[in-house]
Structure formats: C-alpha cells, structure tokens
Amino acid sequence: MQVQQVKERSKAFVNLFRQHKGMNMELKTFKGGLHPPDNKRWSEKKAIEVCPVAEGDELVIHLSQHIGAPAEACVQKGDKVLKGQVIGTPKGFVSVPIHASTSGEVIAVEPRLDTAGNKTMAVVIKADGKDEWDPNLSGADPDKLMPQELKDRILAAGIVGMGGATFPTHVKLSPPEGKKIDYLILNGVECEPYLTADDRLMQEKPEEVVEGILILKRILGVEKAVIGIEANKPTAIETMQKACEGKGIEVCPLQLKYPQGAEKQLIYAVTGREVPSGGLPMDCGCVVQNVGTAAAVNAAVRRGIPLIERIATVSGSAVAEPKNLLIKIGQPISKLVEFCGGVKGELGKIIQGGPMMGMAAVSMDVPVTRGTSGILLFSEGEVIRAPEGPCVRCGNCVRACPAFIMPTEIAFQMRRGKVDEAEKLNVMDCIECGSCTYICPAQIPLLQFFRQAKSAIRANIAKRKKV
Numbered sequence: 001m002q003v004q005q006v007k008e009r010s011k012a013f014v015n016l017f018r019q020h021k022g023m024n025m026e027l028k029t030f031k032g033g034l035h036p037p038d039n040k041r042w043s044e045k046k047a048i049e050v051c052p053v054a055e056g057d058e059l060v061i062h063l064s065q066h067i068g069a070p071a072e073a074c075v076q077k078g079d080k081v082l083k084g085q086v087i088g089t090p091k092g093f094v095s096v097p098i099h100a101s102t103s104g105e106v107i108a109v110e111p112r113l114d115t116a117g118n119k120t121m122a123v124v125i126k127a128d129g130k131d132e133w134d135p136n137l138s139g140a141d142p143d144k145l146m147p148q149e150l151k152d153r154i155l156a157a158g159i160v161g162m163g164g165a166t167f168p169t170h171v172k173l174s175p176p177e178g179k180k181i182d183y184l185i186l187n188g189v190e191c192e193p194y195l196t197a198d199d200r201l202m203q204e205k206p207e208e209v210v211e212g213i214l215i216l217k218r219i220l221g222v223e224k225a226v227i228g229i230e231a232n233k234p235t236a237i238e239t240m241q242k243a244c245e246g247k248g249i250e251v252c253p254l255q256l257k258y259p260q261g262a263e264k265q266l267i268y269a270v271t272g273r274e275v276p277s278g279g280l281p282m283d284c285g286c287v288v289q290n291v292g293t294a295a296a297v298n299a300a301v302r303r304g305i306p307l308i309e310r311i312a313t314v315s316g317s318a319v320a321e322p323k324n325l326l327i328k329i330g331q332p333i334s335k336l337v338e339f340c341g342g343v344k345g346e347l348g349k350i351i352q353g354g355p356m357m358g359m360a361a362v363s364m365d366v367p368v369t370r371g372t373s374g375i376l377l378f379s380e381g382e383v384i385r386a387p388e389g390p391c392v393r394c395g396n397c398v399r400a401c402p403a404f405i406m407p408t409e410i411a412f413q414m415r416r417g418k419v420d421e422a423e424k425l426n427v428m429d430c431i432e433c434g435s436c437t438y439i440c441p442a443q444i445p446l447l448q449f450f451r452q453a454k455s456a457i458r459a460n461i462a463k464r465k466k467v
C-alpha cells in the first residue's frame, strides 16, 4: 500500500470515528512520525484462542526476560514443579522472579538459545499435561492493602511492561522521593503494524484492564488516569469507554500514527507535556503502563496469578491463519505457528514483536517470553531489501523523527567513526523506532548507526565511571 493510501485509510478511520461519536474536534497526536500500512485486518476480528500445552511438551523459560539483572534458578534438574511456582529468584531491585508456566518436571537448567541467537540461562520444563496450580498462590482485596503491599504483590508475580519493553513494573511504580506524579497514562495504542493483541484484550476483557488501572492509581496516589487508543480500534474505544464509566478513568482516542505507543510520544499526545531530553516520564509527572500490564496487575493482586502467560498476535504473509493467542511463556514459536495452520509458502523472516521495533528470531525453536506481543512470519519475497544508495538529502528522515534529531547527520558522523559528534547531535534521544530507516528512499540502514553510537557512548560512560 502506498503512503498516500495509508494516510487516506487513517483519515477514513478518524472520520468514521468522529461521525460515530458526533465529534468535531481534532484527534490528538504527537509531532513527527509516519503512517506505515497497519495490516491489522488479518487478525483484528479474531477472538483470543488458547494455544494448548500437551503432556510431553517442553517449555524453555529464560531467566532473563526483563530489563535488569537476570533471575537466579532456584530449582534443579529432576524437580517436580507446579504452575505458578517460582523457578527463578530476582537479583537486585531491578529484577523480577520467574515462574513455571505449567506443571511438570524440570529436565534441564542450562543455557538455551534466545530470540537473538544468544545462549542464556533457562529452566526447561517437560509438561505433565495436568496444568496443576501451585496451591500456595492466593489473591487479596486491593482495597485492604497499602500501596507498598500492592507493589510487593506485583513484584512477587514478576510483572513487567507487556508492551514489549519488559521493564519491571514495581520499579516504574516507585518514583524517587520528590518526584510528583499526577498522571497515569495507559498505553492502548498498539501502533505497530499487524499487532492486535491489546485491541482484543480491551474488547474481550475490559474489566480486567479497568480493575488493574484502579490498583495502579491507588499505588501512585493519582486522580488522573487516561487510556490512549488509536482511532483504528473503534470497538475497543467504545468498550473501554463503557467499562470506565464512573471509575474516574478517561479514554482518549488518538490519530493513527507511528510510533505513538512510545512513552514520550504518547505522553505528548495525551497531555501536551514534553519529557525533557535525557529524562524519564516521571520528570513531567507521568507514569505510563501498557493495558496488558494493567490486566496482569489485576490478576496478580486479586487472584495471586503470576505472569506466566500473555496474549500475542501471530500474523504475517507466511502464516496460514493469523490469530490472537493466549500463549504460555516458554512455548516454542513453532507451536504457535502450528496452531495457526503452519507456514504458508516460503518463509523469509520471523520477527518477535512488531515489524518496526521487533527483533528477528533466529529460528522457530526459540521460546516466547513475557515481552512477546506478536510473532510475525514473512515470505521470502517480502524481505528482500534493495541495495543501499547515496543519501539524496530528501529530509524524509528528519521530518519523520519523533525525537527531533537529525538522522542523516548522525549517520554521516558515524560513518566517519565520530561517536563524540553523534553524541553532540543527541543520538541518545533516539527511541529506536525505525521510522527514519523505513522512510529512507536510499535504503540507508540509519537505525543500525544509531544503535552502534548508543552502545559506544554507554561503554564510554561505563569506562569513565570505573576510572
């Protein structure tokens, strides 16, 4: 689909939504960004289905599925485990426990391949087919708990950001003393093409999301909570509006634009506030949580259920029947694909997450994690890139960049090995959304340069700290 067609589709959604709601106002959005084809039609109408685990299936559960220190295994080969039982304990404040996602026997505690092709520590469970819960898990009435007790339950359940960032939620809910938070923003944007998991969650389980938001509000002590949802999800908007009535939660319909789901861009779209360069959402009084995280918080507090499963979209041109699935952490990608009718045609690429910010998976054997919002399979013909050409100074990358940096200049400096110059050009503000690379007519792999620059700058900072 051409860019113009995509913009028209976006406008059509917005107009439809306005007519439907009788609104004349402009829908909110952020500055910069672009309109890739959303390709959600393949799975947006598919209700969530459970991807089953059978007796004898092997689940590979990595001990590092979150930002921060990996958990440490607390089970051994030969141990029998129950669903929801802790199999890895957190190491440090920025870390979370890991749980068994089904009952069975631990058949290995050893390094296993992750999505990127690295071998990292994992607990491998052979399912017994009983899916038997740990009887020690129990819920509580959130209204009877203090904010710290609620956070303790969230930590114990291993809750992390479900939009893909996997930042431990208890840390995000613990702003340093002196930081005043007055806004809780819920991310129901799902701006990545193809993905429809959050859309289905909001349509099918709105009360789970709302109850989770009420718990988050209580922890943060905020009055204002707003759910940002793009206008291409009219049913989710309507469903959430009904579920939020009388609960002190507002639903904010947004224009369609990528990367509106990025924290800084969502904060600007919803509140008009700007996160300062190098700063965090809490620097402008905001905390952002994904709608899936809110639902997970509710399950953790009210029912004592740890983060052992999640909703993910399986889609793309090489999937026989795209679906939205409730998956168990540790299932291999191949199992999900098999449940969706298998591969269609010749497989060219597998991506965990969305096509813009997701990660290419090395094989179908790697397991899904707490951050897996989608599995996309693309056919061979779709993944061929034209050869890189010279920069034609079109300025597309600059216009698209939501971080207001100069992609073309930074890439120029990085080609000359000038990391210091890239730093002066604020490369650290790059949110790695890939918009510049997507829009570049010369096919220059701009994002690659920025990732190199950022890791070199971080290494320099670490070196300076050691001296």
Ligand code: SF4
Pocket (backbone or CB within 6 Å): 397, 400, 401, 402, 403, 404, 405, 407, 429, 430, 431, 432, 433, 434, 435, 436, 437, 446, 447, 450
């Ligand atoms: S420079 Fe970074 S933030 Fe800007 S468009 Fe490119 S990837 Fe996105």
Ligand code: SF4
Pocket (backbone or CB within 6 Å): 390, 391, 392, 393, 394, 395, 396, 397, 398, 407, 408, 436, 439, 440, 441, 442, 443, 444
């Ligand atoms: S989009 Fe590509 S060709 Fe255009 S200015 Fe940026 S780097 Fe150059």
